[in-house]
Amino acid sequence: MSPSPDLSIIIVNWNVRDLLRACLLSIEQGRGALDVEVIVVDSASGDGSAAMVSADFPWVTLIACHENVGFPRGNNLGIAKANGRYILLLNPDTAVLDQALSTMWTYLQNHADVGIVGAQLLNGDGSVQSSRRRFPTLATAFFESTWLEPLAPERLLTRYYARDLPDDESVDVDWVTGACMMAPKAVVETVGGLDEAYFMYSEELDWCRRIKDAGWRIVYLPAAQIVHYVGKSSEQAVTARHINFQRAKLRYFRKYHSRLAANLLRLFLLFSYAWQLVLEGVKGVLGHKRPLRRQRVSAYWAVLRSGLRPAGY
Numbered sequence: 398m399s400p401s402p403d404l405s406i407i408i409v410n411w412n413v414r415d416l417l418r419a420c421l422l423s424i425e426q427g428r429g430a431l432d433v434e435v436i437v438v439d440s441a442s443g444d445g446s447a448a449m450v451s452a453d454f455p456w457v458t459l460i461a462c463h464e465n466v467g468f469p470r471g472n473n474l475g476i477a478k479a480n481g482r483y484i485l486l487l488n489p490d491t492a493v494l495d496q497a498l499s500t501m502w503t504y505l506q507n508h509a510d511v512g513i514v515g516a517q518l519l520n521g522d523g524s525v526q527s528s529r530r531r532f533p534t535l536a537t538a539f540f541e542s543t544w545l546e547p548l549a550p551e552r553l554l555t556r557y558y559a560r561d562l563p564d565d566e567s568v569d570v571d572w573v574t575g576a577c578m579m580a581p582k583a584v585v586e587t588v589g590g591l592d593e594a595y596f597m598y599s600e601e602l603d604w605c606r607r608i609k610d611a612g613w614r615i616v617y618l619p620a621a622q623i624v625h626y627v628g629k630s631s632e633q634a635v636t637a638r639h640i641n642f643q644r645a646k647l648r649y650f651r652k653y654h655s656r657l658a659a660n661l662l663r664l665f666l667l668f669s670y671a672w673q674l675v676l677e678g679v680k681g682v683l684g685h686k687r688p689l690r691r692q693r694v695s696a697y698w699a700v701l702r703s704g705l706r707p708a709g710y
Contacts, residue, residue, distance in 0.1 A: 402432045404502055405481030405582075409438045409471035410489040414446040416626060417489040421454050427493035431502060434458065436475040437489075440465040468514050469530070469591035469600040476590050484585055486601075490626040494519075497621035501579045504618055512584045512607055512613025515573025515704075516621040517564070526625055529559045529570040529617040532606065535658050538646060543669055562617075570617050571609065575601030576625045584613060594707070597638075599645035606653065616676040636696040647709035663705055670697045 406424060410417050417437070424435060436674050438460045439447040447461045472486050474495055484500055487493075489626030501514050518526040533541065538555045540549035555561055562568050578601060588607045591600045605615050651659035674697040 400432075402434045402481040404428075404431055404433045404483045404485060404498065404579075405475075405479035406433060406435045406487050406498075407438065407472055407475030407479065407487050408435065408487050409468055409475070410442060410446050411465060412442045412444045412446065413443065413489050417446055417581065417664045418444050418449060418453065420487070420489050420491055420493075421450070421457065423491075427495065427498055429496060429499050431499055433498070434479070434481055436460065438462065438471040438475050439468070440467070440471055445633060453615050467593070467596040469595050470593045473590040473593060476542040476585060478614040479582070482582055483579055484582050485577070485579040486624075488625065491518075491576055492624040494622045494624060497623055499564070500621040501618060504621075505579060505581055505618070508614075508616070510607040510612075510614050511616050512588075512611070513573065513578050513580045514616045514618050514621075515570075515579075516577045517617070517619035518576055518623055518625040521624060523624055525564045526627070527558055528574045528576070528584045528625075529568070530572050530602070531556055531559055532571045532573070532602075533557055533649075535650065535654060535662070538650060538662050539665060542642065542646075543666070544673060545669075545685070559562060559611050565619050566614060567620070569614050571616055572602050572605030572615055577623045578604075579702075580608070586612075587611060590658070594648060595645045597641045597645065599649045603652070622686060635690045635692075636699045639696060639700050640705065643700070643705050644703075644707035647705060651707070666705055667701060670700045673697050674701070 408417065408420065412620045421435065423431065436458045437450050438463050441464050450457055450459045458478060462476065466474065476484060483505060497516055501516060504514055505511055513516060515528060518528040520526050534552060540553060541548050541557060559570055588611050592603050597601065609615055647659050647663050650662055674694055677693040677697065681687050681694065
């Protein structure tokens, strides 16, 4: 029997062929002495991503799906195929820098109490991207990523986004964003994969919470750096992004807080979208950027029609 690879890297891809190619090339250059297997799960991309992987990267294991399976299920398909002693969930719109893979892998080797380590994410211009968080409170949910965010008490968002923690030091956090998360396979086998009731968004928050509740630490590790070109898949479907984001938020609060909390939040979100729809409609009637206003009205109306009822609600 051949020994298990040091690391299995799982990449769920949807219609970002060129970024995926660059990501795979960066892994080739950055894996160093690690024995790495790479598994690409393609969610029925229409841009030739799967064919590109097969033709240009024969060393990559390709799982070509016939539908868009979403981020959690896609990663779970990859995890089921993974043979590595450690597992890295990596977005296709990323690029591995220097020795990031071995730095994260070595850190986990030396810290058996750590369940997930997240790299420092960088924007394309080299600036540090916000990627570590504390668990959200219900108050956070009413402000974060809503029209009320500019009015939020500074301490509320400082706490949630962990802005009080240094960017350049390793620190314990509640969760890290899902563009780059490495975990021991033993941890994954203990707590299970990602919750597939989330289609996109909040699944990494949920996963980190389960891992932390099981007794492991979550660590932000800036010594490992990854470039992340944010949202290149989700920006292709703006309306779906609104719906998936808010449904995921509601599922999390229903699961970890209460049905009452989720119901109050859902009513607030629906009211918020209704208010924004009216506002954008008035601006369109007054002739201000009419194509943009029509696009937003259409998106907000679709959100209202969806009812924002998440799976398992």
